[in-house]
Amino acid sequence: MNDDKNLDDLRRRRVENFKVQIPDEEFVPEKEPPVLNSHSDPEAARRATNQAERQAMRKAERAHKRRNREKRGKNKLFFRLVWLVMVLFVGFALAQYAVTGINDMLAIGREKVGVTVEIPKNASTEQIADALHTAGVIQRPDFFKLYSKLTKADGHYNNGTYKIDTSMDYEAIINNLQSNANRVDIVKITFPEGTNAPEVAQLLQDNGVCSKDEALAYINSNQLDEKYDFLKGLTGERYYRMEGYLFPDTYDFFKDEAPENAISKLVSNCNKKLTKEVRDQIAASGMTTDEVMTLASMIQAEAADEEDMYVISSVFHNRLNSDGTDGLLRLQSDPTMYYPYRTKAAVPEDIRDTYSSKYNTYEIQGLPAGPICNPGSKAIDAALNPKDTKYYYFCHDAERNAYYARTLDEHQANLRKAGLR
Known part of the structure; x- marks a missing residue:
């Protein structure tokens, strides 16, 4: 009995004194993953799982942001280089x-x-x-x-x-x-004395200065009235408003010049030719400037030469100052019959047989409404200073020889001499 008791005590002491000889540093207790078993709390396990997932997501997000920062840094450097190159370029x-x-x-x-x-x-x-x-x-x-x-x-x-x-x-x-x-591109144009408005416009067109229609439109305007007093007072039914004041002379024009510039040159020259002396003579004559220019235009159109101008002027003055008997107040100047056309043949065919100019001095008494052409200085002087004669008639033969008469009978004889009858 005692032997058995001693044996049990010996065994018990050996068990109590038993120790596994493993170094402490080599022993790492293994973490056991949470395992759901019949003894675990399901809610605690779910929370643990969610927390682990959130931690993983935050870790991934931080890693993503870190990569983006690194990438942005590299991109910023690249674009700065590109921008610098572009700016330099x-x-x-x-x-x-x-x-x-x-x-x-x-x-x-x-x-x-x-x-x-x-x-x-x-x-x-x-x-x-x-x-x-x-x-x-x-x-x-x-x-x-x-x-x-x-x-x-x-x-x-x-x-x-x-x-x-x-x-x-x-x-x-x-x-x-x-x-x-x-x-x-300068063109030189000479406008002969006695050239009328349509002929002036045609010469401008023929020389490439401006079109005929543009020139005539400006000639018929009142654009220069405020600048020149002799235009401001124009009255009557005129064919071409500035007719008579487009002074005949030689001018320099430019190709494709504005019609107002071209026409202004002619009118400006006329203004210069109407000097103070001439204007004083006009004032003393008892006629208006337009009447003098109208009479001068008829003298210019009729006369064979300068001497003839002063005699023809006397014929017109004698008629204008007559008592009107025998129709002497009708100046009967041929160039007025078809104005603004030169001759009957120049009148358009569809109106030729019935055409009668408003300026026809065979039908009207005294001076027409305006000049029939543009007179030169000599014709203007002749209009103001007629020769002292008793003539009331004149004519010319084919050679432009002049014949003057005091009476109608003398004139009829002169017409036969000139071969006009």
Whole structure:
């Protein structure tokens, strides 16, 4: 019995003193994943799972943001480099544009050569720039257009053919194209004494100055009335308002010139020819300026030469100052019969047989409503200073020899002598 008891005590002490000889540092207790079993709390397990998922998502999000920051940094550097290259490129291009444009504007490096440039009528700045470029005056039409716009030169250019020096800068070129100083498309036209308004207009058209219709329209206007007192007082039913004041002379015109400029030259010259001395004579004559110019136009149209002018003037004055017997107040001047046509043959065929001019001095008494042509200085002087005669009639033969008469019988005899009867 005692032996058995001692044996049990020995076993118990061995069990109590048993120890596994494993180093503490090598022993790592294994974490057991939460396992749902019949003894676990389901709600606690769900919360644990959700928390783990959130932690994983936050970790992934932080990693994503870190990659994005790294990527943005790299992209920013790349775009900065691209932007810098673009700025440098644009800056270089603008600098080159400015330098070449300014050089062209200042005519730097252009040789001095005289060229002819044709500027069309109503040309735009673009057309002008192209014409200058084609002629070799400028190298940069785009820069010229820009300069023209900035200096407000657009719309102020003249048309015509210009002589331009290629060494001119933009300012000098524009100044030349805004004046007529260097134009070479000049035409010289001589208007003979006695030329009438339609013939003046036709000569302007034939020489490329302006159209006949444009010229006649301006001749019929009152655009110059305020400038010239002798036009302001015009009255009566006139065929052409400025007829008689388009002074016959030789003039320089430009091709495609404005009709107002062309006609103004003739009227301005007439104003100069009507000097103070002439105007004082007109005032002393008892006639108006228009009456003197009308009488002068008839003298111009009738006379064979200057001497003849003063005798014919005496015939008209004698009739105007007569008592009117024997129809002497009718001046009976042939050139008035078909005005504004020269002859009956010049009258349009459809009205020729019935045509009668309002100026026909065979039908009206005294002077017609206005001049029948544009007289020269001698005819005007003859109208103011008629020769002292007793003649009331005159005629001319085919060689323009003059015959004068005091009575109708003498005149009939002269007509036979002249071969007119």
